[in-house]
Amino acid sequence: MGEIKLMKGNEALSEALIRAGCDGYFGYPITPQSEVIEYLSREANARTGMVVLQAESEVASINMVYGAAGTGRRVCTTSSSPGISLMQEGISYIASAELPCLVVNIVRGGPGLGTIQPSQADYFQATKGGGHGDYHMIVLAPYNVQEMVDHVKLGFELGEKYRTPVMILGDGALGQMMEKVELFEQMPRKTEFPDWATTGKKEGIHRSIITSLFIQPEVMEQVNLRLQAKYREIEKNEVLYQTINCEDADYIFTGFGLGSRIAMKAMEMAREKGHKVGLIRPITVYPFPYDIYKEFAGKVKGILDIEMNAGQMVEDVRLAVEGKTQVEFYGRMGGMIAGPDEVYEYFEEKFLGGK
Amino acid sequence: MSTIPNFIEIPVNPEIAQKEFEVYSKPSTLTDKPFHYCPGCGHSTVHKLLMEVVEEMGIQGDIVGVAPVGCSVFAYDYLDIDMQQAAHGRALAVATGIRRMLPDKLVFTYQGDGDLAAIGTAETLHAANRGENILTIFINNAVYGMTSGQMAPTTLEKMVTTTSPFGRDVSTQGYPLKISELLAMLPGVTYVTRQSVHTTANVRKTKKALRKAIELQQEGKGFCLVEVVSNCPSNWKMTPLQSQQFIQEKMIPFYPLGDIKTPEGK
Ligand SMILES: Cc1ncc(C[n+]2csc(CCOP(=O)(O)OP(=O)(O)O)c2C)c(N)n1
Ligand code: SF4
Numbered sequence: 373m374g375e376i377k378l379m380k381g382n383e384a385l386s387e388a389l390i391r392a393g394c395d396g397y398f399g400y401p402i403t404p405q406s407e408v409i410e411y412l413s414r415e416a417n418a419r420t421g422m423v424v425l426q427a428e429s430e431v432a433s434i435n436m437v438y439g440a441a442g443t444g445r446r447v448c449t450t451s452s453s454p455g456i457s458l459m460q461e462g463i464s465y466i467a468s469a470e471l472p473c474l475v476v477n478i479v480r481g482g483p484g485l486g487t488i489q490p491s492q493a494d495y496f497q498a499t500k501g502g503g504h505g506d507y508h509m510i511v512l513a514p515y516n517v518q519e520m521v522d523h524v525k526l527g528f529e530l531g532e533k534y535r536t537p538v539m540i541l542g543d544g545a546l547g548q549m550m551e552k553v554e555l556f557e558q559m560p561r562k563t564e565f566p567d568w569a570t571t572g573k574k575e576g577i578h579r580s581i582i583t584s585l586f587i588q589p590e591v592m593e594q595v596n597l598r599l600q601a602k603y604r605e606i607e608k609n610e611v612l613y614q615t616i617n618c619e620d621a622d623y624i625f626t627g628f629g630l631g632s633r634i635a636m637k638a639m640e641m642a643r644e645k646g647h648k649v650g651l652i653r654p655i656t657v658y659p660f661p662y663d664i665y666k667e668f669a670g671k672v673k674g675i676l677d678i679e680m681n682a683g684q685m686v687e688d689v690r691l692a693v694e695g696k697t698q699v700e701f702y703g704r705m706g707g708m709i710a711g712p713d714e715v716y717e718y719f720e721e722k723f724l725g726g727k
Numbered sequence: 728m729s730t731i732p733n734f735i736e737i738p739v740n741p742e743i744a745q746k747e748f749e750v751y752s753k754p755s756t757l758t759d760k761p762f763h764y765c766p767g768c769g770h771s772t773v774h775k776l777l778m779e780v781v782e783e784m785g786i787q788g789d790i791v792g793v794a795p796v797g798c799s800v801f802a803y804d805y806l807d808i809d810m811q812q813a814a815h816g817r818a819l820a821v822a823t824g825i826r827r828m829l830p831d832k833l834v835f836t837y838q839g840d841g842d843l844a845a846i847g848t849a850e851t852l853h854a855a856n857r858g859e860n861i862l863t864i865f866i867n868n869a870v871y872g873m874t875s876g877q878m879a880p881t882t883l884e885k886m887v888t889t890t891s892p893f894g895r896d897v898s899t900q901g902y903p904l905k906i907s908e909l910l911a912m913l914p915g916v917t918y919v920t921r922q923s924v925h926t927t928a929n930v931r932k933t934k935k936a937l938r939k940a941i942e943l944q945q946e947g948k949g950f951c952l953v954e955v956v957s958n959c960p961s962n963w964k965m966t967p968l969q970s971q972q973f974i975q976e977k978m979i980p981f982y983p984l985g986d987i988k989t990p991e992g993k
Contacts, residue, residue, distance in 0.1 A: 396828055423827045427820070428853040435817035435850070439793070439824025442811045447824070465814050570809035570825065572788045572832055581803045583794075583812035 374554045381517045382547040386411035388524035393561040395445035396423040398436035400455060403488040404544035405478035408450045420561055430455035434462030441471035442582040444569030446528055446562060450476035453494055454485060463537055464503030468584030472531030476540040478547040481707035489707025490544030492631055495684035498541045499658040506596055508603050510538045510610065511658040513628040517551035525556060530610060534602055541657060543630050612655035613664055621650030623723060624668055627678040628654050628685055635678045637712035642719060665692035674698040674723045678715055681705060737761060754782040758807045767967020769957030770799050770866060772924040776934045778806055780941060790833040791825055793818045797839035798872040816847025819854035822861045833944050835862040840881040841871045844906040858915025858949040862940045865952060868959040876962030880904040883981055903981065907954045911988040917949040919987040923956040925971040948990060956982050
């Protein structure tokens with residue numbers, strides 16, 4: 373059993389970065405995740421030699437990540453919504469150049485400068501591309517502080533397996549809340565690097581070039597086909613989700629991250645009142661677990677999706693169930709968090725005729 | 728990683744291509760791929776000079792380059808070393824990432840004026856101000872070459888470009904930016920020099936400056952900038968010779984050549 377600690381989400385994530393043998397972190401402060409760069413600045417270099425650099429902007433951070441990832445090292449940046457928007461061009465380059473890296477978005481309410489309160493309104497940006505061109509990141513959606521830790525390790529592993537950027541899509545509540553976590557053991561930093569890394573041309577070995585420029589359309593099409601084939605592999609192999617109480621369920625509540633926590637409480641309330649409600653919680657939101665929704669679509673009377681946005685993941689739920697069951701959405705926006713009681717009331721109104 | 732196709736195959740006449748007839752050679756550190764640059768363009772000359780220095784210093788395996796967005800975006804096709812291609816303006820952020828991960832390697836960026844001094848000004852200034860141990864080779868041709876001749880931050884006053892068709896009007900379009908002088912003020916910056924490749928003598932001086940800058944990099948002396956006042960015959964709508972005259976008569980009076988800052992205390 374690993375070390376158990378009571379930690380704030382952002383600090384637990386930072387500790388996990390150090391323990392995962394991360395080689396470099398490049399970031400720019402923004403609420404509600406500035407604790408990450410503060411924690412790392414304090415702890416990381418002395419413990420593992422990890423490089424921690426405060427960049428001049430998120431544009432610079434993500435391009436530092438590009439350069440550092442191109443050397444085959446484990447690298448990460450973290451930010452919150454407006455900063456992640458600034459990174460989109462860089463993320464598109466990283467996806468095209470096929471560089472592994474970890475990008476963490478501790479989402480706050482938008483649009484615009486918005487609010488520093490938690491939100492889930494960056495789901496579309498995270499899962500459908502975000503920047504220009506046809507690409508995806510693997511997107512992990514933690515729902516508690518433990519997963520903020522576990523997803524760091526998983527994220528690095530998946531990124532390196534597929535040579536792709538991975539995002540942890542958290543939110544301001546997860547970043548700020550304190551919970552008990554079990555930390556994994558310190559992992560050594562890598563000493564061997566992939567042969568595609570730009571570490572200086574080696575005698576007798578083809579030199580390494582990191583680029584996303586393929587000016588001939590015939591070549592660019594091949595690059596796109598290769599990327600798409602990779603995404604199909606990811607969709608086949610890496611879908612993660614959790615189901616609770618689904619075996620006998622008449623209704624399913626669903627949500628990712630923070631939304632799923634509220635859905636869980638609302639489900640408990642419904643169960644106490646004798647309604648058979650289950651829960652599906654996507655852990656990867658890209659690849660999205662379409663099949664599990666499909667499986668239950670014919671069996672249940674309805675699905676209620678809860679998100680802290682105007683209804684984003686619900687589009688994927690609807691795609692999955694193909695109209696076979698009633699899908700309703702309950703959300704709050706702008707940094708407001710729904711209470712389980714209001715979710716339960718909405719469930720009664722929509723599915724039980726307002727009983 | 729990409730396999731870059733060779734699009735131009737030039738047939739070689741074996742009767743002529745013999746060592747005894749050689750009057751001019753390319754360094755082994757350049758690939759065999761023919762340059763795509765327009766005839767007479769300074770980019771070609773600077774590529775060759777840089778790679779001559781790399782060959783002479785025996786550092787082909789110790790150096791990692793960053794190509795910009797601009798006419799030299801394909802620099803990695805020609806420079807036979809490990810390279811990364813950066814987003815427009817972000818070369819120095821990319822180079823910072825590389826260098827921080829590879830503290831024992833030499834890292835350089837190769838950038839045009841739009842890349843370095845317009846869209847990438849923040850990355851340029853802050854990398855320099857952090858004193859990153861990086862060499863920046865800055866090709867100042869006073870226009871956006873790649874996008875076919877729009878005004879650049881370095882475009883001279885009254886100079887005609889496609890976006891200053893009546894000549895650059897400094898009252899509405901701002902003044903030509905002497906970014907090298909600006910960067911030379913920063914304590915993290917060790918060596919700033921402005922050279923050109925429009926005459927043989929200047930070509931030699933540029934090569935010397937590049938060598939000096941790389942030696943300073945080897946000593947870990949911080950940020951170095953070699954500006955090369957260059958030409959863009961295609962977008963200046965001039966022959967290569969006319970463009971060299973323009974450099975002499977118009978560019979150099981505003982962008983004077985020579986060292987701006989040296990570790991010896993200039
Ligand atoms: C984000 C972004 N904006 C604009 C462009 C278009 N663009 C490509 S090269 C270039 C200007 C390059 O000029 P310069 O840096 O002076 O280099 P040169 O081509 O003259 O060598 C521009 C504006 C781009 N590729 N990316
Ligand atoms: S457009 Fe100008 S800068 Fe670009 S290759 Fe041609 S001459 Fe050189």
